[in-house]
Amino acid sequence: MNDASAARVQRRSLENAPVRVVSARANLPTRLRNLWERHELLTSLIFSDIRIKYKNSTLGIFWSMLSPALTLGIYYLVFSVITKNGYPNFALYLFSGLVVWNMFVTAVNMATGVIVDRAGLVKKVSFPREILALANVGASVVYFSIQLSVLCLFLLALGHAPAWGFLWILPISFVALYLLTASVAIVMSAVTVYLRDMRHLMEVLLQLWFWLSPVVYSYQNTISQRLHDHGLTWMYFLNPITPIIMTFQRIFYVKTTVLSTNPPHPVIAILPTWSMSSFAMMNITLLAITIVLFLLSLTVFGRLEGNFESEL
């Protein structure tokens, strides 16, 4: 008996343990703190997501490079070989836009159904539910890094130097991309619980979104003049992923005006000729907007998560 009480004294000094409060609604700072406290779980989920995705495939994680490479090949074939858009080094142009788009679309696609798919977990284990969506975003960051490294190898192989002076904008642009992706992923994961059709609708919406972004075509070369004539340029730039894609293209594709590969070789404008400071300003503004979006998405998620239990 003495042993037991000694153990009791030695163990459990709970007086100083932190107090956690479960109440109707957690405010934003609490949500952020809870998220931060569980970053180990986030890491764990990211890598289990990746492992599960490639578990039973022969090529494994190699697919995260192979499938974008095949997509890139298809677009190259269609736009450069068949319809002859005349952009030199078109593969590089495509690649710099696709890394951005892939990161966004992979995460959003996965996250849209994630809470519904993992209902068993959501109903039985306690953790900040946003982590499920954030894990999907995290996994796509991993794929993004792999693709970005391949892009760098690509540059090296082509002997094509990136725009060194612009390179410092890349991290800002990436953080904005991350926050944008996370915001959309978090909101969609919660909305799908209430509207199961979202999953199917999202597939179409993302298609539309893709064509509204200058990935396979050049904004400058195709629609900028017409939009400008109608005073609708601002509308095109409402799409928050467009400035990010343009920044990546500016950094990796570098050239704003090029000589067409189609005879008789006219000069075509591919990218806006904005200065470095305008690119920087654009990205910093976008970063500020996406921070607000991210906080907003957490608030929306907090509102929606209260009834998950009865909806799942």
Place this chain on the structure above:
Amino acid sequence: MVTVIDVENISKQFKIHHERSQSLKERLLHPRSGSTEVFSALKDINFTVLSGETVGILGHNGSGKSTLLKCICGVLQPTSGQIRLRGNLAALLELGAGFQTELSGRDNVYLYGAMLGLSKRGVDAIFDDIVAFSEIEHFIDTQVKFYSSGMYVRLAFAVAVNVDPDILVVDEVLAVGDERFQAKCVDRIRTFQEEGRSILLVTHQADQVRALCDRAIVLDGGLMIANGPVQESLRIFREHLLEDAVEHDRAGHQAEVAIDSVTTPSGSFDVRSGAGMHFDVHISSHTAYSGNFVMELFTRSGMLVSRSDAQGSPVNLKPGANQVGVDLAQIPLLDGVYDLNVGVVDYHGTVIAWKEQAASIQVTYNGREGGVVELGASIQQL
């Protein structure tokens, strides 16, 4: 003593959709279709759990006990009120709920550990204990989808009890695994108690509450109707079960049969160990009723000593006062006070009338044996 769980005015309401319209089409075409009804699963619950306490939560299906537990674990948000928790909490609402069947047992231990709030290094430190406790050393690198259901729950339980929680919340999961593993789980809970951890146990097995808990809370229809010593709470729980059964009992027998009292010819319930005993149970009935008579004897620490019935020959109650005589030929029990429960059940086992702690039998024993029962052991060297 520190309060580790403080439940303050917790209420939880659910919206029940009568017409589930979760597709976009339905919502767009009939935005107002289907009525929603608000259902109160918990109504203003208040209680605290101190460090080192084991508290049982009793209630039949739909009483809100799982909802309460989910609120405490943070799986559900209460509609109003708040719960303050001190120290880390490990919840076993469903064993293996966090498992990814595509991953190996090893990966799942790390993932589940992370869900319960452990770092990778934290899991490293207890990994061997987990594997040893779960007894699946050979299969730890096999994908979980190939596990038998027994292996699955053993691994999950092993992770949860090895994460060193200050508060362990268990929801009817002790009913898994084979008997030996169950005994191991109960052992582990006992160890937890000795180490001064708090345990919240939800069950509808009264025996388990008696055996493990210091205190019991009874929920009924979202209200807390008892919060006190195990014996007292169990009595209230049984009585409420009865009252509840009355409402659902078409034949209406429950309302008509009642156990009034238990008496002995001498008026005393003191008995010497080894001696026999006779007592009479007085039952009043409004109608003629034929059912089974049941008696249970418990030690004060809540261990069931014996449960017996009329062995196939029913008791035939006539309208008015009835008397059932019980003869115990010989009571081989050792020193102590034993509580007697008596009841009448129908042929399907449904309780018709019940009296918890109808009498307390005081046994005196002056032999040398210790424990509960006298075996009459004689030891000699051969």
